[in-house]
Amino acid sequence: MMAAARSPNQIMAMYARKKQKLSSPEPAAAESNPAPVPLPAEAKEILGQAAETTRPVRTYSTHPTYPFPIADLPITSAALQAGLAPTSAGKVIKKGDLDLLYFQPFIKSPTANLLYKHLLEELPWYKVMYLARGMTINTPRFTTVFGLDETAFFEPPPNEHEDEAKAGTHIPVAGSRVMSAISKQPVPGNVYQKPPRPIPRCLQELKGFVEQATNETYNFILVNFYADGTHSISPHSDDESFLGHNPCVASLSLGGTRDFVMKHKTKKDLGSEKFALRSGDMVVMRGTTQANWLHSIPKRTGKTQTTMARINVTFRKCINAKGSNNYSHYNVGSGPVHRFVNGSMVQSSTTD
Numbered sequence: 001m002m003a004a005a006r007s008p009n010q011i012m013a014m015y016a017r018k019k020q021k022l023s024s025p026e027p028a029a030a031e032s033n034p035a036p037v038p039l040p041a042e043a044k045e046i047l048g049q050a051a052e053t054t055r056p057v058r059t060y061s062t063h064p065t066y067p068f069p070i071a072d073l074p075i076t077s078a079a080l081q082a083g084l085a086p087t088s089a090g091k092v093i094k095k096g097d098l099d100l101l102y103f104q105p106f107i108k109s110p111t112a113n114l115l116y117k118h119l120l121e122e123l124p125w126y127k128v129m130y131l132a133r134g135m136t137i138n139t140p141r142f143t144t145v146f147g148l149d150e151t152a153f154f155e156p157p158p159n160e161h162e163d164e165a166k167a168g169t170h171i172p173v174a175g176s177r178v179m180s181a182i183s184k185q186p187v188p189g190n191v192y193q194k195p196p197r198p199i200p201r202c203l204q205e206l207k208g209f210v211e212q213a214t215n216e217t218y219n220f221i222l223v224n225f226y227a228d229g230t231h232s233i234s235p236h237s238d239d240e241s242f243l244g245h246n247p248c249v250a251s252l253s254l255g256g257t258r259d260f261v262m263k264h265k266t267k268k269d270l271g272s273e274k275f276a277l278r279s280g281d282m283v284v285m286r287g288t289t290q291a292n293w294l295h296s297i298p299k300r301t302g303k304t305q306t307t308m309a310r311i312n313v314t315f316r317k318c319i320n321a322k323g324s325n326n327y328s329h330y331n332v333g334s335g336p337v338h339r340f341v342n343g344s345m346v347q348s349s350t351t352d
């Protein structure tokens with residue numbers, strides 16, 4: 001069912017209410033009195049590189065559509081870049097109409113660990129339920145999504161000096177209105193079923209490096225969290241019309257190793273391809289891959305198998321509002337937000 005469109009003022013009021021219910025773990029005082037905070041242990045591991053690797057003050061990306069402020073990375077962009085693996089080219093794997101670029105790894109392990117922990121603890125997560133062919137489907141993993149298709153853009157963020165107290169640590173990533181790329185006017189309220197969410201800075205920084213390495217641009221980031229071996233994604237291809245012809249999808253793994261299995265849609269004789277994706281690895285699916293191959297992360301529930309939790313970050317380019325709606329429907333949905341706190345996923349009482 002289509003959700004009623006909300007005005008920016010309604011969104012702002014909702015945001016204020018949500019902030020009270022599921023607030024950032026930082027004390028409120030930090031907003032008005034920015035001060036250096038202790039680094040996570042993983043950040044210290046990469047400190048050997050340069051003194052300026054860490055940010056002096058903990059800052060947050062904010063937007064009215066976020067259920068809570070999303071912490072920026074504790075390390076600088078330069079430190080993130082230094083954490084990328086030195087072999088930047090990636091290995092080309094071609095088999096008929098399969099066309100992959102495999103970075104093994106794309107990010108070195110201490111930085112990959114830092115990113116894993118950061119994204120797990122700072123992003124809002126959803127366990128989406130939806131109806132398909134009369135059945136209720138429970139998505140067997142946590143998901144979250146950010147981005148906006150290329151028919152629109154977010155208006156620039158409000159003037160930071162309007163609220164000097166917040167400007168120091170809580171910095172908007174965008175204005176609240178979504179504008180048409182053609183008319184440069186606000187997009188009518190019925191175009192997007194849920195207000196699109198701009199990409200927070202912690203993922204924007206990563207996107208920049210993925211774009212450089214893959215020579216592509218992306219406007220959507222979809223993130224999956226597989227808590228254990230019961231979590232999975234069934235065989236599918238990202239060949240939706242809203243991704244355009246022969247889309248490029250870059251898929252970064254963080255955390256535990258999981259098998260990524262690919263099968264041809266029609267040619268059984270080609271067999272399957274299995275890649276044990278480790279933390280920091282990135283598989284880029286290009287060209288005719290999505291049109292011809294299915295990919296999946298199968299369940300791993302055998303008694304002898306110990307499956308560590310894993311995050312997957314996919315970078316995509318979406319060409320129309322149908323895609324933005326599809327992504328928010330299947331990856332945010334209309335259920336409660338979850339947050340990973342003190343080692344476990346906690347469900348909030350709010351519905352965004």
Ligand SMILES: O=C(O)CCC(=O)C(=O)O
Nearest residue numbers: 224233251260297312314
């Ligand atoms: O977790 C993965 O590596 C695959 C994710 C995926 O296929 C998707 O999000 O469409």
